[in-house]
Amino acid sequence: ILNVEQSPQSLHVQEGDSTNFTCSFPSSNFYALHWYRWETAKSPEALFVMTLNGDEKKKGRISATLNTKEGYSYLYIKGSQPEDSATYLCTTEIEDKLIFGTGTRLQVFP
Amino acid sequence: DVKVTQSSRYLVKRTGEKVFLECVQDMDHENMFWYRQDPGLGLRLIYFSYDVKMKEKGDIPEGYSVSREKKERFSLILESASTNQTSMYLCASRPRTGWLPYEQYFGPGTRLTVT
Numbered sequence: 001i002l003n004v005e006q007s008p009q010s011l012h013v014q015e016g017d018s019t020n021f022t023c024s025f026p027s028s029n030f031y032a033l034h035w036y037r038w039e040t041a042k043s044p045e046a047l048f049v050m051t052l053n054g055d056e057k058k059k060g061r062i063s064a065t066l067n068t069k070e071g072y073s074y075l076y077i078k079g080s081q082p083e084d085s086a087t088y089l090c091t092t093e094i095e096d097k098l099i100f101g102t103g104t105r106l107q108v109f110p
Numbered sequence: 111d112v113k114v115t116q117s118s119r120y121l122v123k124r125t126g127e128k129v130f131l132e133c134v135q136d137m138d139h140e141n142m143f144w145y146r147q148d149p150g151l152g153l154r155l156i157y158f159s160y161d162v163k164m165k166e167k168g169d170i171p172e173g174y175s176v177s178r179e180k181k182e183r184f185s186l187i188l189e190s191a192s193t194n195q196t197s198m199y200l201c202a203s204r205p206r207t208g209w210l211p212y213e214q215y216f217g218p219g220t221r222l223t224v225t
Contacts, residue, residue, distance in 0.1 A: 036216075043217055045216075046214070049213050051211060
């Protein structure tokens, strides 16, 4: 059974704080790692799809890094805003299927 | 914009009923997926399909079946609904891209309650 672990489970921060989450995954047979943002009452939306060891991707205030050899990825949010409040899902891809972690629920208070 | 729609946002059914959850995507994607999401668990794959009339079991197919008669539509069927199938059901699609990984596009989910 392949496990994708995310930590922390939940996080409460003040507006303007920077934050980061961790995703750990089995490093054998690695193909790709995805990050999704899932806001309440909306569809999950892709943030990043990463494949290469050492890869770093950025979208606005959000960035992610990938270490495929040790099996972890970090997601960073710089200067959190209330609209960043969501559940952030990490998933690793094996043979065309995604295996999801349980997510990190972020709440940003104004 | 890719759009994945699901037939209902909320659904309440009785134990033993046959339930159909419909998913439609408008971007000609080959691959479609059905997941369920329960508190404390990650999204779990029920079934997926690579093309019309093709289906593959995911991690938790028991109690479910699927139908893909047209490329844009992927239906999840609960043959005889049970209370342990109360859950949030999410449909997703993505194109077949060969070796290149690609994001999945999700529908808004159907929250099913079986009483």
